[in-house]
Amino acid sequence: MGEAPKLIPHGQQNETSNGSKLEDETFETATTIGDKTYVIGRADDETSSINVRIFDKRLGEWVNRAVLGTKPMSFEGHSAVSLKDRIVILKKNPKPDDHTWFLEVDTQYVRQQQKVLGTEVVAWSKGVIGSVEKPVVISGPSGVGKGTLISMLMKEFPWMFGFSVSHTTRAPRAMEKDGIHYHFTEKSIMEEEIKDGKFLEFASVHGNLYGTSVEAVELVSDAGKRCILDIDVQGARSVRASSLEAIFIFICPPSMEELEKRLRDRGTETEEQIQKRLRNAQSEIEQGKSSGIFDFILYNDKLEECYESLKKLLGLDGYVIPPSNSTEREISLPMDHHSVLKIEDKILINCNPLIESNNKIMLDLSSLEGGAPGRTRGLDFRYSTECINLTFN
Ligand SMILES: Nc1nc2c(ncn2[C@@H]2O[C@H](COP(=O)(O)OP(=O)(O)O)[C@@H](O)[C@H]2O)c(=O)[nH]1
Numbered sequence: 001m002g003e004a005p006k007l008i009p010h011g012q013q014n015e016t017s018n019g020s021k022l023e024d025e026t027f028e029t030a031t032t033i034g035d036k037t038y039v040i041g042r043a044d045d046e047t048s049s050i051n052v053r054i055f056d057k058r059l060g061e062w063v064n065r066a067v068l069g070t071k072p073m074s075f076e077g078h079s080a081v082s083l084k085d086r087i088v089i090l091k092k093n094p095k096p097d098d099h100t101w102f103l104e105v106d107t108q109y110v111r112q113q114q115k116v117l118g119t120e121v122v123a124w125s126k127g128v129i130g131s132v133e134k135p136v137v138i139s140g141p142s143g144v145g146k147g148t149l150i151s152m153l154m155k156e157f158p159w160m161f162g163f164s165v166s167h168t169t170r171a172p173r174a175m176e177k178d179g180i181h182y183h184f185t186e187k188s189i190m191e192e193e194i195k196d197g198k199f200l201e202f203a204s205v206h207g208n209l210y211g212t213s214v215e216a217v218e219l220v221s222d223a224g225k226r227c228i229l230d231i232d233v234q235g236a237r238s239v240r241a242s243s244l245e246a247i248f249i250f251i252c253p254p255s256m257e258e259l260e261k262r263l264r265d266r267g268t269e270t271e272e273q274i275q276k277r278l279r280n281a282q283s284e285i286e287q288g289k290s291s292g293i294f295d296f297i298l299y300n301d302k303l304e305e306c307y308e309s310l311k312k313l314l315g316l317d318g319y320v321i322p323p324s325n326s327t328e329r330e331i332s333l334p335m336d337h338h339s340v341l342k343i344e345d346k347i348l349i350n351c352n353p354l355i356e357s358n359n360k361i362m363l364d365l366s367s368l369e370g371g372a373p374g375r376t377r378g379l380d381f382r383y384s385t386e387c388i389n390l391t392f393n
């Protein structure tokens with residue numbers, strides 16, 4: 001039995017309480033979700049890290065501890081609010097012209113991580129404000145044109161999409177660059193990292209290991225971009241079963257003959273590898289069509305037509321480039337004089353009207369969808385100056 005948290009702030013009392021904010025000199029804040037109280041403070045070593053301790057009320061003991069974050073997430077007195085399975089921590093604005101940072105933790109993910117690692121590890125992220133669309137998972141047999149279609153999408157919409165760079169134990173092809181096309185790695189290293197819970201999913205494909213690291217997806221979502229994953233059917237199944245909400249697209253060849261031709265013309269594989277890929281293609285196509293994993297099946301016969309269909313199902317047909325900055329929004333929160341309140345799935349930040357003209361900011365957690373588990377998925381926010389707008393329905 002551990003010592004109960006000295007801090008029994010508002011959050012400890014019940015689920016419907018307002019956000020908790022402790023006195024500044026303690027440099028700790030806490031909030032409660034279910035049986036757990038998350039006590040958040042500056043790391044003991046006085047670095048810029050954040051220390052999180054988790055107290056399980058049911059067990060009456062501290063069950064987890066993690067040191068998180070680097071600059072600019074240093075802990076200088078925050079407000080923490082819990083909503084459903086999330087905690088949102090708002091960092092005070094250190095300078096008047098600075099922007100607000102917030103951290104969001106998905107406690108669902110904490111539980112998953114605990115299962116894998118026993119102790120430690122909570123995932124936090126810098127807040128990306130403005131909703132990010134669901135990641136896109138693209139699967140299909142080797143040579144069908146997945147890479148080609150993804151390149152076209154990334155070239156036309158570089159600000160919108162980011163590629164999840166997988167790890168693989170296969171050897172690089174002539175034009176492939178480490179860290180861009182894949183993270184090329186050793187089997188023993190990758191197996192160790194899989195054990196450490198570093199991967200969102202992994203699979204053995206055509207005799208090699210492939211996997212999507214949690215970090216690969218986080219890097220894209222942290223940049224505020226929509227993540228594209230090029231993974232095989234087994235990987236797609238694992239992602240489907242994970243907490244990552246995504247759109248699943250399967251690409252089919254017009255015929256096996258055409259698939260073989262594309263593979264041969266690409267000229268990147270030995271004859272033996274081509275044969276292996278063709279043998280696997282048949283069952284991949286069957287699974288792709290029948291497994292219920294995929295939301296959409298696209299036939300890549302004429303490349304341009306297939307690309308147009310892909311854009312259409314991603315809602316990008318007839319897409320007009322928005323004026324710069326319109327997809328990125330930032331909010332400013334004053335250093336002092338703000339209070340934080342939670343109501344249902346909304347967080348309301350009340351600023352001093354004498355300091356801020358937009359004196360009420362609402363973060364809407366119902367907008368959270370997609371994204372890597374445990375990471376900020378794009379909190380939507382809006383300003384309000386009228387109290388009447390702040391009634392929640
Ligand atoms: N499960 C899983 N599959 C992957 C990953 N990265 C690539 N793949 C799949 O591995 C297979 C082989 O990829 P690759 O060696 O690049 O060959 P290609 O498909 O012929 O270009 C393809 O089906 C990819 O979609 C990953 O991170 N996880």
Ligand SMILES: Nc1ncnc2c1ncn2[C@@H]1O[C@H](COP(=O)(O)OP(=O)(O)O)[C@@H](O)[C@H]1O
Pocket residue numbers: 140141142143144145146147148149262263265266300301302303304306
């Ligand atoms: N619709 C298409 N028609 C003809 N060739 C295509 C088409 N789509 C892709 N290709 C070609 O087929 C080969 C395999 O495509 P690639 O994108 O590497 O497939 P994958 O990533 O699915 O293995 C490449 O040489 C590419 O240029």
